[in-house]
Amino acid sequence: DQQVKQNSPSLSVQEGRISILNCDYTNSMFDYFLWYKKYPAEGPTFLISISSIKDKNEDGRFTVFLNKSAKHLSLHIVPSQPGDSAVYFCAASARVRGSNYKLTFGKGTLLTVNP
Amino acid sequence: DGGITQSPKYLFRKEGQNVTLSCEQNLNHDAMYWYRQDPGQGLRLIYYSQIVNDFQKGDIAEGYSVSREKKESFPLTVTSAQKNPTAFYLCASQGLAGVNEQFFGPGTRLTVL
Numbered sequence A: 001d002q003q004v005k006q007n008s009p010s011l012s013v014q015e016g017r018i019s020i021l022n023c024d025y026t027n028s029m030f031d032y033f034l035w036y037k038k039y040p041a042e043g044p045t046f047l048i049s050i051s052s053i054k055d056k057n058e059d060g061r062f063t064v065f066l067n068k069s070a071k072h073l074s075l076h077i078v079p080s081q082p083g084d085s086a087v088y089f090c091a092a093s094a095r096v097r098g099s100n101y102k103l104t105f106g107k108g109t110l111l112t113v114n115p
Numbered sequence B: 001d002g003g004i005t006q007s008p009k010y011l012f013r014k015e016g017q018n019v020t021l022s023c024e025q026n027l028n029h030d031a032m033y034w035y036r037q038d039p040g041q042g043l044r045l046i047y048y049s050q051i052v053n054d055f056q057k058g059d060i061a062e063g064y065s066v067s068r069e070k071k072e073s074f075p076l077t078v079t080s081a082q083k084n085p086t087a088f089y090l091c092a093s094q095g096l097a098g099v100n101e102q103f104f105g106p107g108t109r110l111t112v113l
Helices: none
Strands: A010-014 A019-025 A032-038 A045-051 A056-059 A062-067 A072-077 A086-095 A101-105 A109-114 B004-007 B010-013 B019-025 B031-037 B043-051 B054-057 B064-066 B076-078 B087-094 B108-112
Touching: A010 A019, A019 A032, A019 A086, A019 A109, A032 A062, A032 A101, A045 A056, A045 A062, A045 A072, A072 A086, A101 B043, B004 B087, B010 B019, B019 B031, B019 B087, B019 B108, B043 B064, B076 B087
Parallel strands: A010 A109, B010 B108
Antiparallel strands: A019 A072, A032 A045, A032 A086, A056 A062, A062 A072, A086 A101, A086 A109, B004 B019, B019 B076, B031 B043, B031 B087, B043 B054, B064 B076, B087 B108
């Protein structure tokens, strides 16, 4: 049973426009959400995160919105650039033993930004 | 430079052989993780370790084994019992307690022939 879902396998956007990547989750124990960016044959790199006590976090061109009642989050990239083309993974964090956390990942969305 | 290293980048093995993937970090992180990525799939957790000499099974631990004898090192052995070992393997680490971000290595692509 997938606890973190990214229902769009791919998204194509024109350079300069907004990219919106969506993510839904089912487990109400998740209390922290992260977005990672991944290029082929490389490890994911951390992009931006949000705590469940907030509804928005912004970092430059990247903004993450959290709608806790809908169990939905989205990543907005404005303006989109060709270098943003990559796979974007949504991840949700829940506490495991002690004070560490386990991440559960969605399947990813391939973003293509066309020049 | 601080970071996570995985070696080698590409690894080929014959079916039925055990193979060990290396993961080293010099970030002084306590927690380390192993994930597997398959085409069209997200990252799935194999094993994780919060401290030296302790590790826990993740969601898909069958056919894998790990050890954590040193804080810096968390090697993963893919055994012959793993039915579909060909995949991209990613190691990650996490630092301060309560900090949720995990930092990933560059990955090892394992192909079993």
